[in-house]
Every structure is written in C-alpha cells, then in structure tokens.
Amino acid sequence: MVAGLLRPREANRASIYKQSLKMIRSDNDERVSLHYSVTGPGADQPPTSVFSIDPISGQLSVLKPLDREHLTNFNLRAHAVNLNGNQVENPIDIMIHVIDMNDNRPEFIQQIWNGSVPEGSKPGTSVMTLTSKDKDDPKTPNGQLRYKIVSQNPASLSPNMFTINNKTGSIITVAAGLDREKVPQYTLIIQATDMEGNPTYGLSNTATAVITVTDVNDNPPEFTSNTFFGEVSENQVNVILVNLAVSDKDQPNTAAWDTVYRITAGDPMGHFSVPTDSGSNKGLVTLIKPIDYEVNRAFVLTVVAVNEVPLQSGVHLSRQSTATVSVQVNDVNESPYFEPSPKLLKLQEGPQTESVITTFTAQDPDHSMQQSLRYSILSDPEDWLRIDSINGRITTVSVLDRESPYVQNNIYTAIFLATDTGFPPASGTGILQILLLDVNDNAPQVSPSEATICDKPENSGINITALDGDIPPNTGPFIFELPSQPAEVRENWTVTHLSGECAQLAIKFDFMESGIYEIPIIITDSGDMPLSNTSYLRVKVCHCDHNGECIAWHPIIGTGMSTGAILTLLLCIISLLILVLFLVMWIKTQDKGRMAKQLLIDPEDDVRDNIFKYDEEGGGEEDQDYDLSQLQQADIENDVIGSTGVRRLDERPLHPHPQYPVRSPAPHLGDVEDFISEGLRAADNDPSAPPYDSLLVFDYEGNGSTVGSVSSISFSSSIDDDQDYDYLSDWGPRFRKFAEMYGGGTDE
Numbered sequence: 001m002v003a004g005l006l007r008p009r010e011a012n013r014a015s016i017y018k019q020s021l022k023m024i025r026s027d028n029d030e031r032v033s034l035h036y037s038v039t040g041p042g043a044d045q046p047p048t049s050v051f052s053i054d055p056i057s058g059q060l061s062v063l064k065p066l067d068r069e070h071l072t073n074f075n076l077r078a079h080a081v082n083l084n085g086n087q088v089e090n091p092i093d094i095m096i097h098v099i100d101m102n103d104n105r106p107e108f109i110q111q112i113w114n115g116s117v118p119e120g121s122k123p124g125t126s127v128m129t130l131t132s133k134d135k136d137d138p139k140t141p142n143g144q145l146r147y148k149i150v151s152q153n154p155a156s157l158s159p160n161m162f163t164i165n166n167k168t169g170s171i172i173t174v175a176a177g178l179d180r181e182k183v184p185q186y187t188l189i190i191q192a193t194d195m196e197g198n199p200t201y202g203l204s205n206t207a208t209a210v211i212t213v214t215d216v217n218d219n220p221p222e223f224t225s226n227t228f229f230g231e232v233s234e235n236q237v238n239v240i241l242v243n244l245a246v247s248d249k250d251q252p253n254t255a256a257w258d259t260v261y262r263i264t265a266g267d268p269m270g271h272f273s274v275p276t277d278s279g280s281n282k283g284l285v286t287l288i289k290p291i292d293y294e295v296n297r298a299f300v301l302t303v304v305a306v307n308e309v310p311l312q313s314g315v316h317l318s319r320q321s322t323a324t325v326s327v328q329v330n331d332v333n334e335s336p337y338f339e340p341s342p343k344l345l346k347l348q349e350g351p352q353t354e355s356v357i358t359t360f361t362a363q364d365p366d367h368s369m370q371q372s373l374r375y376s377i378l379s380d381p382e383d384w385l386r387i388d389s390i391n392g393r394i395t396t397v398s399v400l401d402r403e404s405p406y407v408q409n410n411i412y413t414a415i416f417l418a419t420d421t422g423f424p425p426a427s428g429t430g431i432l433q434i435l436l437l438d439v440n441d442n443a444p445q446v447s448p449s450e451a452t453i454c455d456k457p458e459n460s461g462i463n464i465t466a467l468d469g470d471i472p473p474n475t476g477p478f479i480f481e482l483p484s485q486p487a488e489v490r491e492n493w494t495v496t497h498l499s500g501e502c503a504q505l506a507i508k509f510d511f512m513e514s515g516i517y518e519i520p521i522i523i524t525d526s527g528d529m530p531l532s533n534t535s536y537l538r539v540k541v542c543h544c545d546h547n548g549e550c551i552a553w554h555p556i557i558g559t560g561m562s563t564g565a566i567l568t569l570l571l572c573i574i575s576l577l578i579l580v581l582f583l584v585m586w587i588k589t590q591d592k593g594r595m596a597k598q599l600l601i602d603p604e605d606d607v608r609d610n611i612f613k614y615d616e617e618g619g620g621e622e623d624q625d626y627d628l629s630q631l632q633q634a635d636i637e638n639d640v641i642g643s644t645g646v647r648r649l650d651e652r653p654l655h656p657h658p659q660y661p662v663r664s665p666a667p668h669l670g671d672v673e674d675f676i677s678e679g680l681r682a683a684d685n686d687p688s689a690p691p692y693d694s695l696l697v698f699d700y701e702g703n704g705s706t707v708g709s710v711s712s713i714s715f716s717s718s719i720d721d722d723q724d725y726d727y728l729s730d731w732g733p734r735f736r737k738f739a740e741m742y743g744g745g746t747d748e
Contacts (some may be wrong), residue, residue, distance in 0.1 A: 006328070011276045017143060018062070020059055021051075021061060021096075021557070022059075022060045023057065023059050024060055028080075030234075033079045033082070034081065034082060034088060035056075035082070035261060036057075036079070037053060037081075038076045038078050038094070039076065040073040040074070047064075050066070050469060051063065051074065058078075060094070064682070066098045066453035066624045066729045068101075069104065069135045071504045072094040072097065073096065073098070074095075076715060077091045077094070078094055079091045086329070094661055100137035100142050102142035102203065103140075104135040106192040106194055107134070107205060108132045112207070112208045113128060113190075113207060113210065114209075115128030115171065115210070116277060117178060117211060117212075118178075118216050119216055120177055120218060121173050122517050126171075127171045127211055128170075129171070130169040130171070130209060130372055131165075132145055132207070133191035141195045141526050142194060142195065142308055145193065145194055147164050147167070147168075147190060147191065147199030148193075148197075149189070149190060150162045150188075150189040150206065151189045151737075152188055156183060156621075157177050157182065158177060161358050162186070171188070171190075179213070180213040180214065184212065184213050185211065186211040187211075188211065189208060190209050192207075197285075211747070215254055215256050216256060217250060217309050218311070219249035220247055220311055221248045221281075221307060222320035223245070223320060224245040225323065227324045228323060228325045229242070229325075229328075230322070231327065231532055232291065232325070232330065233329060234331060234673075235282065235332060235334060236287060237290050237291045238286065238287070238344075239287045240748075241327055242284075242285040243283070243284060244274065244281075244282055246283070246305050253593075255308040258276070258307060258308045259276055259281050259283070259305050260276060260308055261274035261275075261304070262274070262303070262304050262306070263301050263303055264583045265301070265633055266299055266300045267301055270289060271288065271291055272286065273288050291427075296475065300324060300325070300327075301323065301326075301327065302325075303325055306323050316498055331366075333369065333371075333420070333423070334364075334365045336362040336363060336365070336373055337365065337418075339362075341429075341430040342431035342433050343360060343538055345435045347436060350400065350439050351440070353396055353397065354396065354397070355395065356393055356395050357385075357396060358394050359429055359567045360387070360392050360432055362389070362534065366422065371422050372420070372421050373418050373420055373421075374419050375387050375390075375392045377416055377417070378415040378429055380415075381414075382406050382412070385397050385399055387468075392416075400412070400434070402437075402439075407436060409437055410438070411433050411434065411692060412434045415430070415431055434569060437475055439470075439477065440469055440527025442474075443523075444466035444475070444478055444531070445465075445466065445535045446466065446537050448464070448537075449535075449536075449538060451539055452539070452541075452586075452709060453506075453539055453540070453542075454542065454543065454544035455541050455542060456507075456512075461504040462505040462539065463502075463504055464503055464505055465478075466480075473528075474525060474526070474527060474528070475525055475526070475527075476738060477500020478501065478524065479523065480522070480668070481495060482522070483561075491508065493508055494508065496658070500526075514538070515540075517538075517541060518538055518539075519537045540662050630747065673732070
C-alpha cells in the first residue's frame, strides 16, 4: 500500500466537516477485490469517528473539525484484506499533522499588574514585566506576540514616562523627573497582538499596569520654629519639657519620614534626651538626670533633626533642620544629706552608757536659703543611742551587746533623720554602722543539751561540745570537767578531752541503771579573762541491742544515783502504798459499824458528848474570824449533809456575837474522829477556802448541852462500854487525856 504524511489544516468553524485527505491503494487491488479499513486514535479509538476510509476505493477523509490546540498529531494504521478476510499486505502507518490557524487571541496571565519604581529614578530603570500567552503555534506568526503602551495616566510631567519592550513586555523608565510628592502613581494600558503585531491580521488583548512611585528621602525634616522654650524644677527626673514639631514632605511612617533628634550642644553632663513620638514624629525633650539648681540654673540646647535614612545624594540640608531649646531651672527646697552614709564606727561592746561615741551631721544643699537642721532617730532597734537634735552628737544610753539579735556580722545599724526648717520641710536619712568588737562576756554552755547512751559503756560515749556567744579568741579551746559535788557524778561518769572544741562523756562502770540523768558539766573558755559555767546535760541511759539501738529504759532522774539508793527509794514508795491501803480498809470497816449503830439508837435519845465553844483562835498575822456555826451539824429536818459530809463557810462573822443554830444530836454516837475527818474533807474540797493557814472549826456544841458537863463522857462510856477510845492518843497531847480516861487508863 502507498503510505504518506498528511497535513490537513485546522478546520474553520464555517467549513464543511467531511474533507477528503488521501487515496490509499494496494498493489494487489487489480487482481483481487480488497476491503480497506483504518485503526487508531481518531478512527476506532478516542476520539472516534474523526477519520474514515472508503472500504472499496480506499479514500481517507476527515469527518470533524480539527483543533490543533487539542491534538496536534494523529497516528493511524491502514489495513487491506480480501473478501475472505485474509490480509493481503502488511498494515501501513499514516501520520497526520494538523496545521495551525490563527484562531486564538493573546491572553494576559492577569488583568491588573502592580509594580513600583523609586522616585527620581534615571531613564532605563526597569519597573516591571508583563506576560501574555497565545494558544496558537508559537513557531508560526499565529503565536508570536508584540507589546505596546496604549495609554498613560496621568500624562503630567511627561506623557511618555515609560516604554515597553515589544517582545518581552518589560516596562522601563524613559524620561527623568519621577517625583512621588507630585505624582505618586501611574496607570498604563498595555496591548499584546499576535501575528508579530500586525494590526490588520493579528488578534489583540489588553491589560492594566499600575506603577507606584516609591518614596526616597529627598526631603529633610524642618522644624516649625527656630526656638523652643521649657522649664523644670530641680531634682525632677523623667519629665517631658518641650515638644519639638517638624514637617517632612516624604511619605509618612516610612524611614524617609521618621525623624531622629540629637542634642549637639548645651548639655555636657547628659541631663536631657530627645526621643521621637512615633505617632506625631515630634521630638520630646526629656529630663533624664536630676538638675541641681545650685549648679545649673538654665540650659540652652542645640537640637538637630534628621531622618532614619540618609538624604538622597544631591539634596541639601535645610536651615530648619536645627533648632534651639531654652530650659529654665526652678529652685525647690532640697532634702539634707549625710556624708558619709553609711558611716562606720568601731566600738568595743560592754558598759559604755552615757558615752559620746560620734557626731553625725548632715549638709543642706540649699545654700541660698537660710535654714537650720534638726536631728532625730529614725531606727534604733535596741534603743542604745540618743542624738542631740541641734548638733547631732550621739550618746549611748545602755550597754552595747555584740550578741544582740539586731547585730548582724558584728555590725549594729541605726538610722538617723535630719529635717530642715524650709517650707515645706525636707528631710534626709543617714545610716550609722557600729562595728562592735567582742569581749569575753558569755560563758560557754554544753551542747547538745540532751543525749542518749547505752547502759553498757563499751558500746559508745556521748560527744559534747560548747556553745559560746562570743567569737574567737574568746571561745575555744574549751576545758571540760565534772564537778566534785555531788560525789555521785564523778563516781559514775567520766569526761575525756577529744580536742579543744569537744569532749566525750562516758559511763565509768560496766553497767548503769536505765533512766534519765542530769549531768553537770563545767566548761571554761579561752578568753583573755576565761569564763566558766556549769550547765546540765540530760542523758537518757537505756538498754541497747547488738546494733547499739535503744530498746528499753526506765525513767530515773538523778545525777548518778547508786543502786543502793535507788532500792531504798523504791522500798519507801512500796511501804507508803501499803500503809495507804490499810488505812482505806480500816475506814471502810468503821463506816460499816456506824451504820449498824445508827439503826439501833434513836436520834432523840442521843446522849453523845458535845464540846462547847468558848473562844476562837486565829492563824497568825493573817488571822480572821470565821463563823464557827457552819461546823455544827445542821438540823436533820432542815439541812441535809452534802457529799462532803459537812456544810461549811469560812467568812468573818457579821455580828460581834453570832447566834449559832441549835444542832440536833449527831447520828454517829461518840465518833469524834468522823466529825474531824468530815471537816477536813470539807476544807480540802472547798475552793473558797482562804489561801493561808487558819484555824478550822470542826464542830459546835450549841446552846445547852444534853449532858450538861464533860462528865457526860463518863456517862456515855458507861452506856457504850465497847467503844474504843485508845486511838485518841494518836491525835496529840490535847486528846491523850481523853484516851487515858476512856481508853482503859486510870479513872479520875
């Protein structure tokens, strides 16, 4: 078959779709009848039905308009078969290239292009580049573009400030005189045309180029006035005195507009600064160091204003870029000051009462004012000092003690106040530091104050040291020793020196009873005049395990008591407990007997002996008369005996001869001891009893005894023969006679 390269043109929209391209014939077509067909993209593959072939004649045709921008080439394959469907020749390839037509306009990538150029730029300065694209074949005139500037707005200064490269679209300046302050922005209409810019056959499109003229520092700042004025009081600081205003034609809030102020003359000591207010661009003349009126009463400052960036070359600095600032200083009443402060003074601690130690005076800086100063104490924690209000002479009023808690690093600090007589008054403070030199005025103390030791000395000892409020050389080395009295201390304990600062206390024998011991230890320091002191170490002696840990102990307090003394003390305590037990049992037995008798005897027939009151006896210098009627047994019908057994009231009688109520017979026949015991319990349990020794009345016989005389005891004894009065002899000499009379002694 005959193959070929076909170049059909890109179809026009108005043309007929079917168009013959090529006749395909096989060499065997004359001998046999053949059938032709084509395959590939555009035939039986997408896009399908673009090309077709006549199966008999082999005429290849295009059925649809071709778009080169969609598919530039088609690769088809032609086939020839006989009537039986057998291939008579090998397939041939058909290459179809679509020829471009100018059917697309140029298109800019964006419609509005933004660019910038500094003002004052020279001709030929590049500004920006515009780009346009054409879908047609760029190798043909259909896709070859040309650019041109259609218009410029505004057209002032020069109607052609810019030009454009017609092939690349690059915009450059073509004229001088770009001035942002006059024309800040230009708008250009740019046209792109294909067919190499042919105005007749080429297709065109336009875009807008916006060119901003950027600012450069071509205008210096100018002060609005040549001279500025301000005033300030002395000793003030961080005060704004004057606002310096400038004008600048450059673009606001740019480096070409922002102004920097510098003081070039009139401030050798650096009292002032001129920072810039960012919003208004003004210069703020500020006082940053206090001014002394007595030294400087006025200032004349020279201030220069410049921009943050240098001026463009060729621009001259205006005269208005320099201004003069006059500052007036006002006098005020200044505070007096102490010199030096702090003032250091060295003194030896100890008795220095009413001693003048120094004179601490202040200076008044207001030399032109006729003023005087007065002194006082502002801080004196220990109240050691006094200052003369006129001349500032400082005197001690108490002993200076280096060991005071207000002394830090051997220095005591006091603060004094000086006040002038100005209006209003001004005051200043001065610090006096007193370095106190140590003297040996503190005796050492044992440390620690408490310790624990095992009851067997081979386990360990107690390491002790000394606490001394003084400082070297009035402290160690120390001497540790035990006192000679009481003797038990040295018998049971021993002190061994380990060094000049510590010693070891240990048990002297093989065993020590567990308990707590107060061990006196004498410690002597090494001062120029050594001081000794006896302090006590509280030692806990306990039984220890094999690790030396305390496991058991018994509280015994002493200074090294021997075992025999401890046993004797324990026996005494046990005996006392047994005696108290027997006494309680005996009292319970007596109570049971009295209850039995009370049931057998009629209270109205009670013939118990009564003791009459003849006089009262006081208790020494603090004697007072007390109402003894309260010790008489109350009437059974009207007065019930309380829990204490007897109603009692200790107070001075209100009348010279108090009338005591008649007391009914006691329910306990002849048992005087009960009455006394009851009175004793009442006195012990009464919180209103007087806090000193006084006579306590335990009973009152009343008016008219039922028996008439003491002989009634004999009568009572005859009635109750089994009554035992022998115990009355234990009450002292006053009751021993009754014991002899009624306890089995000689009758009288």
